[in-house]
Amino acid sequence: MPLKKSRWFVSAVCISLLAVGGAARAEEKSSIEPRAERILLAAITNLAAAKSYMFRGETTTEGQTPGGHRLEYAGTVQGAVRRPDHAWVRVENEDVRRTNWYDGKTFAYLDVAANVYATWPAPPTINELFDKLKEKLGFVPPMAPLMRQLDGKEVLKSAKSGFYVGEAIVRGSACSHLFFSQENNDWELWIDNVVPVIRRMVITYKKLPGAPKYSVTFTDWDFNATLPDSVFAFYPPPGATRAEFEIVKP
Amino acid sequence: MFVVVCAVLAGLLLAPAPPAAAWDDWGGGYGDSGYGGGYYNETEDREWGQEAAREAGREKRRDELEVKKAADSAEHAAYTDSIIEASKASVQAPRGVYYRKPGFVSGEAPGSGAQVIEEAGVKVFYEQGIFWVKQGTQYVVIAAPVGVVVDTLPAATTKVATKTAGEYGYFFGTFFQRQEKKFVIVKPPAGLNVTYLPDGYATKGTQEATLYAVGNITFKPVFVMGVLVYQVVGS
Secondary structure, X not given: OOHHHHHXXXXXXXXXXXXXXXXXXXXXXXXXXXHHHXXXXXXXXXXXXXXXXXXXXXXXXXXXXXXXXXXXXEEEEEEEEEOOOEEEEEEEEOOOEEEEEEOOOEEEEEEOOOOEEEEEEOOOOHHHHHHHHHHHHOOOOOOHHHHOOOOHHHHHHHOOEEEEEEEEEEOOEEEEEEEEEOOOEXXXXXXXXXXXXXXXXXXXXXXXXXXXXXXXXXXXXXXXXXXXXXXXXXXXXOOOEEOXXXXXXX | OHHHHHHHHHHHHHOOOOOXXXXXXXXXXXXXXXXXXXXXXXXXXXXXXXXXXXXXXXXXXXXXXXXXXXXXXXXXXXXXXXXHHHHHOOEOOOOOOOOOOOOOEXXXXXXXXXXXXXXXXXXXXXXXXEEEEEEOOEEEEEOOOOOOEEOOOOOOOEEEEEOOOEEEEEEOOEEEEEEOOEEEEEXXXXXXXXXXXXXXXXXXXXXXXXXXXXXXEEEEEEEEOOEEEEEEEEO
């Protein structure tokens, strides 16, 4: 697998979790342990109720060189959400540096390393934005499921199985470790036992060569964030080149 | 406790002052000479003076070393900056891949496994995606000659394709197309996407409509499914 393949992982994270969010329906009957379902739904409900928040995490992305050597790229992810129509997210690792802005009217996407950007006239809400992005441009920004308002009832329909793994400590917080399996991915979540937020997650892309993993350990959640319009406003950096989005479905 | 503190304070106040000359000679910078507040002694003072002179010499040598170290550090920084600058010359090129851009000169001949090709009466050596010609006693990298047939693809070749034009191999600005069991260097069709451009590309147009040129091939930047690619617009 070429090294650049790892660039797809971050996007794939969103797509996979989006599917968990109800985009796809599993044909097989799912087998989800009620305890795992209850803990996950609490986290989703908590996030859906938040009006304005920020998060920050440390990521690892597995990749492979053209010579077949397995590598791990360390990085960070940051996001800001002001419901229902403002979102911002930035991912940075050794392989990818991208920032996304959405202000209710325009979606802007910047490849920081290449200093190339594109903009797109956007729908009026975050949920509609992500639906349209996936449909028209074939991708959603990283961490999209953490920014859209999910319906808890729809969330687990694409999971084939899921169970409570056990208790764990993540960055000093007591967490419940959960496992869920979908057709293409397995994912694990560590959800805080005190405040139901995701402290860590790991996605395993089991259908890709080498079954690479993508992980995020969340270092900050701020549900009292004051987020002015300037956070979500995009201004092209000096010297930036404008590109186009390829429309996958006109 | 109070008695102990008083005793210590009294000891400090009553201890004899250090000899002024020796104190002045400390200018070399030692903060901890081991001086413990002993009585003045002429021999000791002379020894301290000698030691101070030796220390001044050592200090001078330390300063010289610091200057040299700073110069070496600046040289090293300039060297690493040049490497970083050179690496910026390519866009998103894969790391850990052997590549030499056209114009690169080497005193070493290509390896014994290089394929030798006669092109327009010139002997061309092909090895790992790189084409070399001999110039005097040296070897120079040239751009891949279109139409030349090679036996193998470089290991880091990327498969690229369009729905209509079929599949191609891509390696640092060179496009290969399968020809039976070999591969021919071709001009790419418009619409082909590659994920990186090699060192030595040129930009043209405006910021609103930037194009990149690699030899005779022109690319434009496009985001495809969220990934920045360079799409062939002409060759």
